[in-house]
Amino acid sequence: MVQESAYSKVRQAARTAALTSARQASPLCRRPYDLRHAAVSLWLNSGVPVAEVARRAGHGVAVLLKIYAHCLDGQAEAANAAITASLASKHEGAA
Numbered sequence: 001m002v003q004e005s006a007y008s009k010v011r012q013a014a015r016t017a018a019l020t021s022a023r024q025a026s027p028l029c030r031r032p033y034d035l036r037h038a039a040v041s042l043w044l045n046s047g048v049p050v051a052e053v054a055r056r057a058g059h060g061v062a063v064l065l066k067i068y069a070h071c072l073d074g075q076a077e078a079a080n081a082a083i084t085a086s087l088a089s090k091h092e093g094a095a
Helices: 004-018 021-025 032-045 050-057 061-072 076-094
Strands: none
Touching (some): 032 061, 050 061
């Protein structure tokens, strides 16, 4: 196990050595958790199914939805289009 204070010092030294000043100032990696949060948000916004995102993130679906529900807002139009396309293809196959 590595103590958090030691981890933080090594992580900060690595950021300073590897990143430009602008990248160091970015909120993306201010804390180790920030990068994880960005990845999970990206997966959800990209349309990866919630259950798969939860599995990859090591969350239960309920916890994932509680924390990341804001990422799912505004996807109604895309969901409606997917449902319409699915229904249309089923009607074509039945005709």
